[in-house]
Amino acid sequence: MGERQSRLISERLVLEPLSEAHADAVVDLFADPAMSRLLGADLSDPDLARTMVENRLAYDGPPELGHWAVLLDHELVGLAHLRPSAELPGELPEIGWYLAARHGGRGLATEAARVLLRHGLDDLALHSVWALVHVDNAPSLRLAQRLGFLPVGEGHHYNGPHRVHVALPGPR
Numbered sequence: 302m303g304e305r306q307s308r309l310i311s312e313r314l315v316l317e318p319l320s321e322a323h324a325d326a327v328v329d330l331f332a333d334p335a336m337s338r339l340l341g342a343d344l345s346d347p348d349l350a351r352t353m354v355e356n357r358l359a360y361d362g363p364p365e366l367g368h369w370a371v372l373l374d375h376e377l378v379g380l381a382h383l384r385p386s387a388e389l390p391g392e393l394p395e396i397g398w399y400l401a402a403r404h405g406g407r408g409l410a411t412e413a414a415r416v417l418l419r420h421g422l423d424d425l426a427l428h429s430v431w432a433l434v435h436v437d438n439a440p441s442l443r444l445a446q447r448l449g450f451l452p453v454g455e456g457h458h459y460n461g462p463h464r465v466h467v468a469l470p471g472p473r
Contacts, residue, residue, distance in 0.1 A: 319368040326377035339435040341460030388458040433463040
């Protein structure tokens with residue numbers, strides 16, 4: 302560990318380390334109110350979305366972790382992170398994913414999360430990767446199950462009820 306954040310490539314997607322060059326596209330991504338439905342803030346407000354992007358760009362944790370822009374054919378279609386959790390004790394590594402609704406149903410969120418999870422567990426040799434999924438986010442709950450995450454409890458995180466999941470090294 303200690304290396305720089307990697308650019309990750311899957312069959313259809315490229316996950317690039319988030320940069321200022323992605324900022325406007327991320328703000329546009331969250332302009333759809335559906336993207337914020339289960340978040341603690343309405344990021345369809347461009348000022349709030351820009352603040353969220355600035356906070357992510359200011360990330361100062363381990364350099365191999367952080368935030369990624371999810372690109373399909375050079376277009377930003379989502380955002381993902383693998384970073385120390387601000388919600389779980391001990392700064393456990395937490396994964397998260399956001400995909401534009403218009404790209405849903407094609408397996409893109411699964412593909413992005415899978416490549417990021419494999420990167421964390423296989424390439425970086427993390428002992429675990431944790432996911433906090435809102436209890437009303439059925440698609441993300443199914444995605445976590447498909448990726449082999451184990452549900453281990455529930456808690457109040459990110460201003461709402463979330464299921465806590467963990468993925469451990471080994472076959473997935």
